[in-house]
Amino acid sequence: ILNVEQSPQSLHVQEGDSTNFTCSFPSSNFYALHWYRWETAKSPEALFVMTLNGDEKKKGRISATLNTKEGYSYLYIKGSQPEDSATYLCAFNSGGYQKVTFGTGTKLQVIP
Amino acid sequence: DVKVTQSSRYLVKRTGEKVFLECVQDMDHENMFWYRQDPGLGLRLIYFSYDVKMKEKGDIPEGYSVSREKKERFSLILESASTNQTSMYLCASTLGGRSYEQYFGPGTRLTVT
Numbered sequence: 001i002l003n004v005e006q007s008p009q010s011l012h013v014q015e016g017d018s019t020n021f022t023c024s025f026p027s028s029n030f031y032a033l034h035w036y037r038w039e040t041a042k043s044p045e046a047l048f049v050m051t052l053n054g055d056e057k058k059k060g061r062i063s064a065t066l067n068t069k070e071g072y073s074y075l076y077i078k079g080s081q082p083e084d085s086a087t088y089l090c091a092f093n094s095g096g097y098q099k100v101t102f103g104t105g106t107k108l109q110v111i112p
Numbered sequence: 113d114v115k116v117t118q119s120s121r122y123l124v125k126r127t128g129e130k131v132f133l134e135c136v137q138d139m140d141h142e143n144m145f146w147y148r149q150d151p152g153l154g155l156r157l158i159y160f161s162y163d164v165k166m167k168e169k170g171d172i173p174e175g176y177s178v179s180r181e182k183k184e185r186f187s188l189i190l191e192s193a194s195t196n197q198t199s200m201y202l203c204a205s206t207l208g209g210r211s212y213e214q215y216f217g218p219g220t221r222l223t224v225t
Contacts, residue, residue: 032212043116043202043216044155089155091214098143098162098206099170100214104154 004092006103013080014111020076021106023090027071032093034100035064035075039086047075047088080110115139116217118203124223131190133220135203141215142208144186146170146178148199149219155202161186162208193224 005024013019025033032051038044048057053068061078077084087107091100119134135144145160147170157170161180175197179187186205190197203217 034212034214036214043218044214045216046213049213091155093212098208098212099145099157099160099168100212101157101171102147102155104152 004090004101004103006088006090006106008106009104010107010109012109012111015080015082017080017110018076018078019080019108020074021088021108023073023075023103025071025073025090025092026094027069029094030068030071030092031095031097032100033066033068033073034089034091034093035073036089036091037086038089038105044089077108080108082110082112084108085110116203116205116215118201118217118220120220121218122221122223124225125190125193126225127194129190129193129224131193131222131224133188133190133201133203133222135186135188135205135217136184137205137215138184139205139207139215140183141205142183143206144180145204145206145214146176146186146188147202147204148172149202150199158188193222195224198222198224 035047036044048064050066055066063076066073087105089105091102116137146158147155159178161167177189201220204214
């Protein structure tokens with residue numbers, strides 16, 4: 001079983017603060033790294049899927065970077081809003097397979 | 113929009129019962145997955161299927177089986193439900209090829225008493 005680690009496990013920030021979380025994954029046999037947002041009572045939804053070392057992706061106030069050589073990815077949220085409150089999951093594909101391994105997630109709560 | 117649906121949002125079953133969880137996707141995706149989610153453990157893969165009638169064990173297949181008779185439908189079967197199978201079950205699908213993004217269903221919260 002591949003090991004995908006996320007930190008921190010949970011986070012409380014004030015509205016307007018910027019924040020970031022980390023996902024660590026095995027650096028060998030890398031294929032793709034995903035970030036998902038999972039809001040309470042909803043399904044996880046994909047934010048980004050990244051495949052190339054040095055990839056940076058952005059969607060509104062959320063962005064992500066990828067370092068496949070050292071095996072980590074950062075997710076950044078600029079100017080957090082209460083609607084950003086969710087669990088953020090990262091997942092890792094290796095070897096070209098469709099099967100992914102998920103981290104345990106970072107639970108973000110944005111306090112108004 | 114890809115839509116993945118699951119047969120029930122909430123289900124309560126008794127120990128020893130046979131339980132079927134159904135998942136349907138409407139976008140002709142090649143691959144389908146069943147996960148369970150437990151506090152502190154994240155999403156763990158039970159089984160996945162990469163084609164009709166094809167299946168592969170995930171990380172925690174014990175106590176479960178699956179069926180994929182049609183491309184759009186993937187069923188998870190608990191042959192004899194036990195209390196340690198109380199969990200949230202999520203189905204997902206991916207298009208396949210070089211497309212890895214997972215599309216999730218709404219989940220089924222199963223309680224085994």
